[in-house]
Amino acid sequence: MSRRSDTLPVPSGQTRSQVLRDQSIYTQLLEVMWHLQQTMREHFVQLMSRQGLLQERRHIQAIREQEALLSRLLCQMINLLQSGATSGLEPQPLSSEDSRGDVRYGQGTQLAGQPDPVPQLSDCEATFVTRDLSNRGTDISALYWSSFQDYNAYQKDKYHKDKNPLGFINLGTSENKLCIDLMAERLQESDMNCVEEALLQYPDWRGQPFLREEVARFLTYYCRAPAPLDPENVVVLNGCCSVFSALAMVLCDPGEAFLVPTPFYGGFAFSSRLYAKVELIPVHLESKITAINTYPFQLTVDKLEEALFEARLKGKDIRGLVLTNPQNPLGDIYSPDSLMKYLEFAKRHDLHVIIDEIYMLSVFDESITFHSVLSMKSLPDRNRTHVVWGTSKDFGISGFRFGALYTHNKEVASVVSAFGYLHSISGITQHKLCQLLRNTEWIDKVYLPTNRFRLREAHKYVTAKLKALEIPFHNRSSGLYVWINLKKYLDPCTFEEEQLLYRRFLDHKLLLSCGKAYMCKEPGWFCLIFADELPRLKLAMRRFCDVLEEQKQDLIVKQLEDAMRE
Amino acid sequence: MFALPQKNFRAPTTCLGPTCTQDMDRSHGDDLEGECSRKLDQKLPGVGDPVMLSSDTSYLSSRGRMIKWFWDLAEEGYRTYHMDEYDEDKNPSGIINLGTSENKLCFDLLSRRLSQSDMQWVEPSLLQYPDWRGHLFLREEVAKFLTFYCKSPVPLRPENVVVLNGGASLFSALATVLCEVGEAFLIPTPYYGAITQHVCLYGNVRLAYVYLDSEVTGLDTRPFQLTVEKLETALREAYSEGVRVKGLILINPQNPLGDVYSTEELQEYLVFAKRHKLHVIVDEVYMLSVFEESVGYHSVLSLERLPDPQRTHVMWATSKDFGMSGLRFATLYTENKDVATAVASLCRYHGLSGLVQYQMAQLLRDRDWINQVYLPENHARLKAAHTYVSEELRALGIPFLSRGAGFFIWVDLRKYLPKGTFEEEMLLWRRFLDNKVLLSFGKAFECKEPGWFRFVFSDQAHRLRLGMQRVRQVLTGKSQVAEDPHPSQTQKPSDQCR
Secondary structure: OHHHHOOOOOOOOOOHHHHHHHHHHHHHHHHHHHHHHHHHHHHHHHHHHHHOOOOOHHHHHHHHHHHHHHHHHHHHHHHHHHHHHHHOOOOOOOHHHHOHHHHHHHHHHHOOOOOOHHHHHHHHHHHHHOOOOOHHHHHHHHHHHHHHHHHHHHHHOEOEOOOEOOOEEEOOOOOOOOOHHHHHHHHOOHHHOOOOHHHHOOOOOOOOHHHHHHHHHHHHHHOOOOOOOOHHHEEEEOOHHHHHHHHHHHHOOOOOEEEEEEOOOHHHHHHHHHOOOOEEEEEEOOOOOOOOOOOOOOOOHHHHHHHHHHHHHOOOOEEEEEEEOOOOOOOOOOOHHHHHHHHHHHHHOOOEEEEEOOOOOOEOOOOOOOOOHHHOOOOOOHHHEEEEEEOOOOOOOHHHOOEEEEEOOHHHHHHHHHHOOOOOOOHHHHHHHHHHHHOHHHHHHHHHHHHHHHHHHHHHHHHHHHHHOOOOEEOOOEOOEEEEEOHHHOOOOOHHHHHHHHHHHHHOOEEOEEHHHHOOOOOOEEEEEOOOOHHHHHHHHHHHHHHHHHHHHHHHHHHHHHHHHO | OOOOOOOOOOOOOOOOOOOOOHHHHHOOOOOHHHHHHHHHHHOOOOOOOHHHHHOOOOOOOHHHHHHHHHHHHHHHHHHHHHOOEOEOOOEOOOEEEOOOOOOOOOHHHHHHHHOOHHHHOOOHHHHOOOOOOOOHHHHHHHHHHHHHHOOOOOOOOHHHEEEEOOHHHHHHHHHHHHOOOOOEEEEEEOOOOOHHHHHHOOOOOEEEEEEOOOOOOOOOOOOOOOOHHHHHHHHHHHHHOOOOEEEEEEEOOOOOOOOOOOHHHHHHHHHHHHHOOOEEEEEOOOOOOEOOOOOOOOOHHHOOOOOOHHHEEEEEEHHHHOOOOOOOOEEEEEOOHHHHHHHHHOHHHOOOOHHHHHHHHHHHHOHHHHHHHHHHHHHHHHHHHHHHHHHHHHHOOOOEEOOOEOOEEEEEOHHHOOOOOHHHHHHHHHHHHHOOEEOEEHHHHOOOOOOEEEEEOOOOHHHHHHHHHHHHHHHHHOOOOOOOOOHHHHOOOOOOOO
């Protein structure tokens, strides 16, 4: 056998044994580095716990900074070694394999020049310990670990007012927890529970016809479509991430890319990279108001053109544009005019447009009207416009796993359904969803008014606090979040400092999302989810204030020291 | 409100992977584009013009066009059945489906159980983002359930359990995290052909076949027997052709053979895998559908000691054993933490509703109902249906294989193919379909010998009787297949196997 395997194709000019020898050196080196990393971590943990209560917080901060610095160095070395150790293993580094690199370095390269210490650290951790996995399996684990480790920590140590009052409060995951009482009540009604033979058997992989019909009706009504939408254009999968992943698979080849205006919800970035190996190229928006920027983070066609031009200059194959409307995390709503301009831009360049309207019913400011892309009389490029909606946000049932695609392009609808069996929804769940969507009376008279009212109240509470702290924020109208500017608490204003502040929130058992996770260009922005029940929200805001107070004290001390040194 | 459901698996026999042609099988390290161009050269018969693939009018990427091409191919044959599905009242002359492996015998028991009040529980945590591995309460229940029914010598642990929305997703996730693009799993044939698509669609992973024969030779004791020698040969061949093999897929009880591996056999296969550092995925999705009491079924989890526990991954689901293929629940059990974590990392895309997770936990926990009501009744009904179909086959003088597990009988119709070709097999399959009975043909299972068919018997008696009657008409009416097949008739039908 082993003699046989010598005939395996190897990279040019090398014999397999040579490759193996080189690998083993790399592997040994990696082993040593890994031990070093472990030791270092343990050392820092000891250092912090020993000094934790005795010394000033400022020193802990210093230790943390050193840790971050050392970690980064180690990570760079390990990543280098890792690429060396695995390079000989790939029989044919073809395009889809090449994009593997994008997975590991993706975010780093997109934000070139910005240091990225902490997530990278966990990257390598996961990268190294997994010997039974394929390279991409390792990457997937690492990417997941780096993106969701804090979420996992929260899952294991959730706040509960009696059972775990010191647990994590999560204002970092975009979930609406305000109307769970209404939903629970609705879901317990008798029409929800139906067990029919058809529901327990293999389904239509596009989604059960009864559900697709209901989704078409629902979207026709709530998106104010000029003509009834067609159930044949609906594909139903287990979540919007799945829809996005399937779309990325069928619209792009590995290594191709979508444009996305940033700040942008990071979950889709994850989706496109994980399976489809599709890159997201940011269209960076700026907070500063200028002649061309009439409001913060304004998306203009000029910016789109510029980003497209630059990307193409770099040899990127851009296949589409991803828009979120209402925008996450900005809470902006595109006017029909701007929407039309973006769509025309896309048409001009033969780009697909994926529009995520998952917050469309979560517009809580009644003076603002949301215009779905499906409400337009005529779309500039019907066959390249694909709309995504789900119940996770608007109905606060992210645990239901439901996402729908609406596209006029029959070809796309048909081929996305090929992914149906990998992203299918239980027949029993499909029945419940159908019942939920069909009851527009309950939605219009009970659910939506209550939901809007509660969102408005929670928003009011949080923004009042922010105003008191003189923290600038963005979003007054829609979604479950406010986009807040904590730049004044960062000195210097870098992504490293942002990360440290994020960690400080975590230390106080408060989970927020930092701007970096939204691919924001400017350090210092955070996303704060306010759609939580008032007692929890109050406690969370108390923790939030404590952290900022602590951070402020540290800044003052630091500035004083700097002044004395000069 | 309930329109006709589509109960069938409808991915193509031919997929992006190796099933398509031998050549495809031998290629390795290709990405989809590579395959695409290769496909263009091949001009598969009767599937429309593959030149369409390069069509400028398409809105899809070349990867998307490939997927579409195969998907449409599947749709084409599948549509025939769904446009004309049998219904006792509404469409008595419609097509009877003896092709899809679904258990339709126990819906009455299941619907009663699932309608009980403990199933209707709703609580906030079930409606929110879950632990992507599956809710802990469910993983605990799964661990207990598998410990009991797999007769594990030690209690299984909830942290080794990952829950997903169906076996297809699990195959896809495992292929992705265990193999690079173009690498392969060994699989003994005939096998449940849909696995080809599961490992290929996202993962771009291939299957390397271990071809088994119906003829009993050498030390074999039964037809289509899997031996370590055959595994070794297949592995050697794969390597010599430059295919990197990362693992072995075993289905136990086997689909479509209905075979059950003895503990000694299992042990040998596992030792073989360990010798070559191969992962082993053991699909035990029919483990509770062993209806013949004399058959001693042994789960891989019952072994005292696994040769390579870090590379042994077990899958189970409720689709078959609980007759709920529409429920979309499957589970992985692996002691390998890295594999569990990596699969869980993909679970964002393969999650199932919290409410369903709760229902599953309730179902698996109800040992009294399972042991005293469901399993005995299910086995009795499976046995009765099996007896009926096998007696029909005996009366027709048709040889078949079936060892008392699963929902199907592997039927030898070779004597009806004068030339013994796959074209004839296809024609015979079409004749069955024309006579309104849908079966699965051997090619869909990548069987080496033309002329084998899979008959699914786990259906209600009235449908089964009618189905067998139609089968008999085809086989006794004319036992010779028409000589000059029309080219359009060689069209590949959908993969009717599941």
